[in-house]
Amino acid sequence: MHVVTIQERQDKYVKKHNAAIRSYSEMSLLGRKIANVLLYNAYPNLTAQSIHTISISQLLNLLSLKTHDYQKLKHSIKQLMSTIIEWDVGKKEKITINIEDDKLFNSKENWKACTLLSSVQINGTIIKYEYSEVLRELFYQPSFYSKISLCIQSKFRSAYAISLYENCLSYLNCGTTGWLDIVAFRKIMGVHSSQYQIFRDLNRRVLQPAIKEVNKVSNIEVTCETKKIARVVSYIKLCISHKKVDVEKEIYHQNSSDLFEKLINYGASKNQAKSWVITYGEIYIKEKLDLIKNSTITIKNPIAFLNKAIKENWSGLKIKPQVYENKQVYEKQYLSQEENITWFKSLTDNEKIKLLDRATFIFPMLTVHMEYQKIKILDEKFINSNIFTMFMQILNRNNI
DNA sequence: GCATGATCAGTTAAGTTTAG
DNA sequence: CTAAACTTAACTGATCATGC
Structure with missing residues (x-):
């Protein structure tokens, strides 16, 4: 069997199930980072094998750490064995947070729980770790997940900030967490009662510094609003949006620094190089660079050559520019609010209820939002509420 | 020394109660 | 009804502990 190695993948992103994000709430900063790196390392072979290996140097490299404090690393890895991931597997398959008094917790539901790692072994410089079978299934094709950049996570210095970052990513499509009560907020941030x-x-000490750090180091921008009952702040709403500038910076600094260097060496300006990579994608640009490299004739003006090769997709290669593919996907997926309303109105009550089950399975917090706003799916006001927009996005009937 | 986490004291702002 | 007095929670500044 062919085992995929890390080097074969360029983008250092890990698909993290939202059940895991919530269950990690009480983990330390390093523990959380390690958990993400281990999952990233195991992901290509997650279904094929239960035991995965990573060298300490590889781990440190992916963590962007230079420490030699192996005791601390060992302690953090061991901590993963006591981290419990819990999720429901009943008909509704709601994901719960592993705290008894949580609103989403319902003793009538069937649920599964297991430790994040079922075993860990260190042989010299090689770490062997094992995921249980149920967890491998859950993690491999998560129905609702966040894509976490290992590069961005390495920049975090505070446990609260990384916790806020990961949780905010789960709400990125909706743009907001909706009004979370303080108790729920404390839980997701891992702040003990x-x-x-x-x-x-x-x-x-928690909210403001975490927002500040997320906005500083990550690719998203977070703002917060509070709502008081009497004089007490009782609800927090986080608004989340993409931070375009930093995404570009990330491409420049993290994934494509070699590529940028090559383009600049050929005579491209920084802006031109950046623009090409962002517009057409790294793989596509690399392919065109290879044309110059493999050319049997001397190319007098490599940048002019590249410019034309990129724009006209010379050599009829397999890879198409990302921009065109993305555009097609975008056009295919996008539906207007009116179209969604028409579609929704055409459904029977039973179909609507089934869809709600599906949506709450994908995005459990939907239940909390609906309870809080006292809206039911069969209410007439449902289609005019912001919950409806959220609902459509969860069901992927919008341009996510 | 610096960053982070945790707590306290004094001040300010806003809501509630009560005396006139 | 009104305004002063009271109460409560947020804001601000400061300090201490811990780990790197």
Whole structure:
């Protein structure tokens, strides 16, 4: 069997199930980073094998760490064995947070739970770790996941910030978390009930610094609003959007720095190089660079050659520019709000209820939003609410 | 020394109660 | 009804502990 190696993949992103994101809430900064790297390393062979290996140097490389404190690493890895991932597997298959009094927790549902890693072994410089079968199934094709960049995660210095980042990513498509009560917010941030009992401290020491750090180091922009009941801040709403500039920076610094160097060496300006990579994709540009490299004749003006090769897709190669593919997907997926309303109105009540089951399975927080706004799927006001937009996005009937 | 996590004291703002 | 007094929570500044 062919085993895919890390080097064969260029994008260092890990698909992380939202059940895992929530279950990681009490983990340390390093533990969370390691868990993501281990999943990234195992992912290509996740279904094929239960035991995966990674060298310590590879792990440190993916963590962007230079430490030699192996005791600390060992402790953090061991911590993963006591991290419990819990999710429901009943008809509704809701994902729950592993805290008993959580709103989503329902003792009538069937649920599964297991530790993140079922075993760990260190042989010299090689770490062997094992995922249980149920977890491998859950993680391999997660129905609702966030794509976490290992490069961005390595920049985080605070556990609260990385927790906020991962949780916000799950809400990126909706653009907002909706109004979360403080208790729910504390849970997702991993703030114990004994800590920061006064909002002023929670705000100043957890919320604000975490937002500041996420906005500084990540590819998303987070703002927050609070709602008071009487004089007490009782709800927090986080608004999340893409941060375009940083995505470009990330491409420049992380994935394509070699490619940029080559393009600049051939005489391209920084802006031109950046524009090509962002517009056409790294693989496509590399392919055109290879044309110059493999050319039997001397190319007098490589940049002019590249420019034309890129724009006219010279050599009829297999890879098409990403921009065109993305455009097709975009046009295919996009539906207007009116089209969604018409479609929704054409459904029977039974079909609507089934869809709600599907949507809450994909995005459990939908239940909380609906309960909070006191909206039911069969209500007439449902189609005019922001929940409807969220609902359509969850069902992938919008341009996500 | 610096970053981060945690807590406290004084001040300010806003809501509630009560005396006139 | 009104305004002063009271209560409560947020804001701000400061300090301490811990780990790197």
